Amino acid sequence: MKLRNKKATALAALAVSAALVLSACGGSSDSDGGGSGSGGGGGDLSVTFLPKNLGNPYFDTSDKGGAAAVKEFGGKFAEVGPQEATPDGQVSFINTAAQQGIGALVVSANDPKAIGDALNEARDAGTKVVTFDSDTDPEYRDLFINQASAEGIAKAQVDLIAEQIGDSGEIAILSAAANATNQNTWIDLMQKDVDANHPNIKIVETVYGDDDDQTSFDKTSALLNKYPDLKGIVSPTTVGIAAAARYVSTSDFKGKVKVTGLGTPNQMREYVEDGTVDAFALWNPEDLGYLAAFAAKALIDGDIKGDEGDTFTAGKLGDFTVGADSTVLLGDPFVFNKDNIGDFDF
Amino acid sequence: MTTTDTPRTQSARTYPSYAKSLWQRVLLTREFAVIALLLIVFFYSRNQIPNFDGPLTIYYLLLDVAPILLIALPMTLIIITGEIDLSVASTVGLSSVLVGDLHQGGMSIPMAALVAILVGVLCGAFNGFLIAYVGLPSLAVTIGTLALYRGLGVGILGTTAVTDFPEKWTDLAKDRIGDSSYPVIVIPILVLIIVFVLLLHFTPFGRGVFDIGLNDEAAHFSGVNVARTKFLLFVMAGAVSAFAGIYFTLRFGSARGDNATGMELQVIAAVLLGGVSIFGGRGALHGVLAGVLLIGVLQSALRLDDVSANVINIIIGLLLIASVMSTSFLSFVARTTAGMKRRATEGSPERQQASAHHEGNNS
Secondary structure, three states: OHHHHHHHHHEEEEEEHHHHHHHHHHHHHHHHHHHHHHOOOOOOEEEEEOOOOOOHHHHHHHHHHHHHHHHHHEEEEEEEEOOOHHHHHHHHHHHHHHHHHEEEEEEEEOOOOOOOHHHHHHOOOOEEEEEOOOOOOHHEEEEEEEOOHHHHHHHHHHHHHHHHHHEEEEEEEEOOOOHHHHHHHHHHHHHHHHHOOOOEEEEEEEEEEOOHHHHHHHHHHHHHHHHHOOOEEEEEOHHHHHHHHHHHHHHOOOOOEEEEEEEEHHHHHHHHHHOOOOOOEEEOOOHHHHHHHHHHHHHOOOOOOOOOEEEEEEEHOOOEOOHHHEEOOOOOOOOEOOHHHHHHHO | OOOOOOOOOOOOOOOOHHHHOOOHHHHOOOOHHHHHHHHHHHHHHHOOOOOOOHHHHHHHHHHHHHHHHHHHHHHHHHHOOOOOOOOOHHHHHHHHHHHHHHHOOOOOHHHHHHEEEEEHHHHHHHHHHHHOOOOOOOOOOOOHHHHHHHHHHHHOOOOOOOOOOHHHHHHHHHOEEEOOOOOOOOOHHHHHHHHHHHHOOOOOHHHHHHHHHHOOHHHHHHHOOOHHHHHHHHHHHHHHHHHHHHHHHHHHEEOOOOOOOHHHHHHHHHHHHHOOOOOOOOOOHHHHHHHHHHHHHHHHHHHHOOOOOHHHHHHHHHHHHHHHHHHHHHHHHHHHHHHHHHHOOOOOOOHHHHHHHHHHOOO
């Protein structure tokens, strides 16, 4: 009597948990569908996107572009990723890609070196590796899709501010940290561009908001008090441009001082809509994902090997040529303004 | 129910744990339910999940679960005493940072690893001292040291990462034994498993661990050195976590302050899934090993199925809740059936056995 009960309860426990697990697995294999077919064997057009982390609007947008491209050329798209943007979190997913033997893995690297060995193991298993947004060291990938060149970023911002202030007057730059390498490179190039092509524009000062919202806000206020004739502020950092726009939008300078630079549509939307900001620049992550997916396809098909001078066609974006260090440049930065900002959510 | 468990009720005149034949005592337990579930999930995945039967699966799976498996060993003993150590993942992070920072400063990897393990021992000793000798609650102490050790780790390296490790050592962390699909990390793991199984299940020290979990005052009066036992367990947890940190660093070739963030919860989840009672006094290492592997197999299979990380976490969370609930559910069923039986066999000596049985076995 007693023994039978004991056995029954043990079995019941087993059945309850087994049912849970099996139904969980079963449920997910339903959604798998086409996956089982395309999982094995190289040469198939299965492309997996591995962003820095999931739930990040920027990568949601780039993956959307990737998914559209994969659908266009009839491959199988998957998006996987860790919840936290850490290299070790990405390694498990890279390993999984190696196990699946998928056609190509499109990665935004959380570390230029730490995920390298895992990527090379996947490449040994026949998977092509394309990095986008954030590169690894060149020996770990077949191709890097570069969102924008330093020259392109500098020129886009100078062109924007020149157009907005009528190509003449005083402007200032609100940067991130004083020792931020990429910021300093851009500012240097902007200065050269202004000197060479815009003789009536004068960059009066570069201030540093340390990519901190409050610091950037205070620096904007100080700039406007110090230079009453200031006509524009360029901030090549997403934190800075949003803080500057917020200050200007609530001050008397609204409409008189133009704010532009590099920003994201979600941060800048209200300032574009209320007229503080005419236009700002960034690359289009959707196009970036789209291009990365087509580059992956070209690698899988063997159309390109990632050597300098290789060319391939990326659907609606047209033809691209592989540059030095197996890098493909997306193109000039994308300009967001009142007319197109509604199309973006990142 | 293993032989190391002792019945809790004083009223029972018979010993329900020993009232059944050996195979029933060994096989009809939570531990074997987890092992059976592990086998079911494993073979289900082999048949149903594409590429799960590939040559890389076992290799990557073992590489992935290795740090959790390592830390689960001392964690099991700590939880059986009724304590908890939430600072293990921060110790992993600190050890990782130390290996990276000391190596960057010119120290060889073995020396840096040695220093990291010593610091791990110190971290564990600090926890153990506050808990065992000062008498503070382990939950509070280790929440504090969780922040403290993580803070030290992040403080040393800041937001930078050290990734420049010699290939000899990063390759060793990922090396296989011969041509098999077993990575070399399983060798130290097996050694530690044997050590901890012997320690917990076959020594007076291990019996003391269970006694402390059941009732630490009674354990004290029956000659168990409660403070020393707890202190040593936390030191072991610190040392093993530091070792796991070294492995983690070399496997990913990256020393960062935020390495292994949140791993303490994965370890504790696996330990509880393996049938260890969070209230202490109950548990066995074979169940914990199965619990760790079950989580590993599930993660691997679901990832191969392109299930996203948050859905995987949801499934593992539900599994843990179901497993914890099944204990309460079983004792409810046992209580109900015992009640029914009491009415049916009023006055028979089996009544006491039945009630003792649900308290002793299913708590």
